[in-house]
Amino acid sequence: MDRERIFLSPPHIGAAEKKYVADAFESNWIAPLGPNVDAFEAEIADYVGSRFATATSSGTAAIHLALSLVGVGKGDIVFCSTFTFVASANPILYLGAKPVFIDSEPDSWNMSPVALQKAMTYYVAKGLLPKAVIVVNLYGQSADYEPILRICREHSVPVIEDAAESLGSTYKGKKSGTLGDFGVFSFNGNKIITTSGGGMLVSNNRDFIEKAKFLATQAKEPVLHYEHEQLGYNYRLSNVLAGIGRGQLEKIEERVRARRDVFNRYRDAFSGIKGMTFMPEAQFGRHNRWLTTLTIDPQQVGKTYPEVIQALEAHQIEARPLWKPLHLQPLFQENLSFAHGDEYVSTQLFCQGLCLPSGSNLTAEQQNKVIQIMRSVLAV
Ligand SMILES: *Cc1c(COP(=O)(O)O)cnc(C)c1O
Secondary structure, rough: OOOOOOOOOOOOOOOOHHHHHHHHHHHHHOOOOHHHHHHHHHHHHHHHHOOOOEEOHHHHHHHHHHHOOOOOOOOOEEEEEEEOOOHHHHHHOOOOOOEEEEEEEEOOOEOOOOHHHHHHHHHHHHOOOOEEEEEOHHHOOOOOOHHHHHHHHHOOOOEEEEEEOOOEEEEEEEEOOOOEEEEEEEEOOOOOOOOOOOOOEEEHHHHHHHHHHHHHHHOEEEEEEEEOOOOOEEEOOHHHHHHHHHHHHHHHHHHHHHHHHHHHHHHHHHHOOOEEEEOOOOOOOOOOOOOOEEEEEEHHOOHHHHHHHHHHHOOEEEEEEEEOOHHHHHHHOOOOEEEEOOOHHHHHHHHHHHOOOOOOOHHHHHHHHHHHHHHHHHHO
């Protein structure tokens, strides 16, 4: 990687990772199973406080498996947060089901219980129910699960928690990823910890996790020859990559602290400036601050977010827009969506928002450079 460039969220690798990867090489476990995979599953389950876990080749694969396990199929409706990365919803399409998008609420930027209730009422009146609800914990902050779960439980609709960005966050004392019937984590290169690519599905339901492992290994029946009754996938994580994950996980609390420190420095640098609003941290939990995100109101600040991104880019600094809500994506133009109020909160955030370099290995010097360039472009 280019050493001069300041990245949005680069990998942060330590020494322990090399030891676990070396173990894999020395024992010749260069396979999508092995001791690192078993240990990584147990260590993630233990860290988040879930009973069972299965490692997958990606977070997307874990979402796909969770949807398959609750029986999502052709023509089914699945509710999904609109304000997220496309990977949250793509697996709904893989299964031939129909996503319906739920807007954000302003306090956490996550799924609005008000919009969720509207959507549920709309479908119940038609005699239909969603087969599952995918709730995303955006930029590392948990959604507000109490009201969300109340609405879903009332209709016995399973909840899949897309915690791809929120490992290390909490909701009312519980670790992110353990609030729904399933939790999904991602270890893609840009996440708070990484295996370069990988994911994890967690649940307290043993049958679900055993079935997930079965589906993720081509659904091979437990007999001597190759017997297949169901459609399966090749979704298991490599033992080499699980070794990277084990080393990374040892440092999760440090990584959360570092990202929160990065956030605090940005917030302090721009505190009191009208029109610059950082993503709030809701009362109900700890935000891992995977990415520092904020909105810039051009009326008050006199500059738009693309102007800030371009000014940073001119200095080899990577900043990015917020996720474009899925209900605005051409891919989903046929799909219904439900707003929090008269307008979409997610759309308003998208129109003004950006993410700043937030890596746990961002140095104070690098961060000062980002802040200085922002101050000069914004004239604050
Ligand atoms: C990264 C991400 C995913 C997908 O994870 P991969 O491991 O890249 O497949 C899903 N949902 C959200 C919200 C993400 O940020």
